[in-house]
Amino acid sequence: MGQKATNTIEQIKLLETRGMILDFDENKIKEFLLDIGYYRLGFYWSPFEIDKSHNFKKGTKFSDIIKLYYLDVDLRNILAKYINRIEINFRTKLVYYVSNKYKESPTWFADQAIVNNNIIDNLPKFYNGKFIKLNKPIKKHHDKYINDKYAPAWKTLEFFTFGTILNIYRNLKDDNIKTRISESFGIKNIRKFINLIETIILIRNICAHGDVLFDFNTPKGISVLPQIDLNNDRNSIYSCIKVIYYFLGTISDNRKVEMHNRITEIFESFDDNENIKGIIKNSIKYC
Numbered sequence: 001m002g003q004k005a006t007n008t009i010e011q012i013k014l015l016e017t018r019g020m021i022l023d024f025d026e027n028k029i030k031e032f033l034l035d036i037g038y039y040r041l042g043f044y045w046s047p048f049e050i051d052k053s054h055n056f057k058k059g060t061k062f063s064d065i066i067k068l069y070y071l072d073v074d075l076r077n078i079l080a081k082y083i084n085r086i087e088i089n090f091r092t093k094l095v096y097y098v099s100n101k102y103k104e105s106p107t108w109f110a111d112q113a114i115v116n117n118n119i120i121d122n123l124p125k126f127y128n129g130k131f132i133k134l135n136k137p138i139k140k141h142h143d144k145y146i147n148d149k150y151a152p153a154w155k156t157l158e159f160f161t162f163g164t165i166l167n168i169y170r171n172l173k174d175d176n177i178k179t180r181i182s183e184s185f186g187i188k189n190i191r192k193f194i195n196l197i198e199t200i201i202l203i204r205n206i207c208a209h210g211d212v213l214f215d216f217n218t219p220k221g222i223s224v225l226p227q228i229d230l231n232n233d234r235n236s237i238y239s240c241i242k243v244i245y246y247f248l249g250t251i252s253d254n255r256k257v258e259m260h261n262r263i264t265e266i267f268e269s270f271d272d273n274e275n276i277k278g279i280i281k282n283s284i285k286y287c
Helices: 008-017 026-035 038-048 062-101 117-126 129-134 136-144 153-159 162-170 175-183 190-208 237-251 253-268 274-284
Strands: none
Touching: 008 026, 026 038, 026 062, 038 062, 038 274, 062 153, 062 162, 062 175, 062 190, 062 237, 062 253, 062 274, 117 162, 129 136, 136 153, 162 190, 175 190, 190 237, 237 253, 237 274
């Protein structure tokens, strides 16, 4: 059995025993512990630990842990906003190009001549009564067209997840149309295009679920393209951000500049804090 639960007073005493400088008053620290959680904050003080007993390096301040936590929060919020722009653009292009090529098959995502069977076989798992009920445009369609098994792609795919949209793209039988879509983002190689979209989806999911971002490394190396300068780093969170910069720039250069400026402003706001600055350089790999 693991360790027993501790209350905020015990948690504060434990941090102090391990060498953390508690530079907030006790009530404020309790507020942070009850708001964010001792365990969750542990992800943010782990870079400051010096041994397996979780002792902290000299000079570790509780305020720096909170600053790192909110850096992570701000970064997730920024990335989520701009990834959403990429997701909508990708979905729009997929629906537009495929629907216009197969005009006689408005539900092409369920057509064996157009997509692989594994997509069609899995459709009933999420296109079901609950899906129809939760999404009003889909329900309105079925109320009007009672004999339709599915609503048209331009309605249905609007309510599919980013991951499902990519899976449909991946399973299109016609490589020419896949290439047409990837080339709209300046990428000819379909395999590399899929890898980069997978990277964006991975970051999107971290942001959506509030997971830790600052020390994230993608388990699958980012595909190398001349358009994206990864600086021999195919895994760090900042290399993932470079992928997002690139895709956003193919949609709107203004939004790319806007995103870059917002992220740069966050990182450079810690130029006078050597502890956080070191994490930005060594964990995030921003330089």
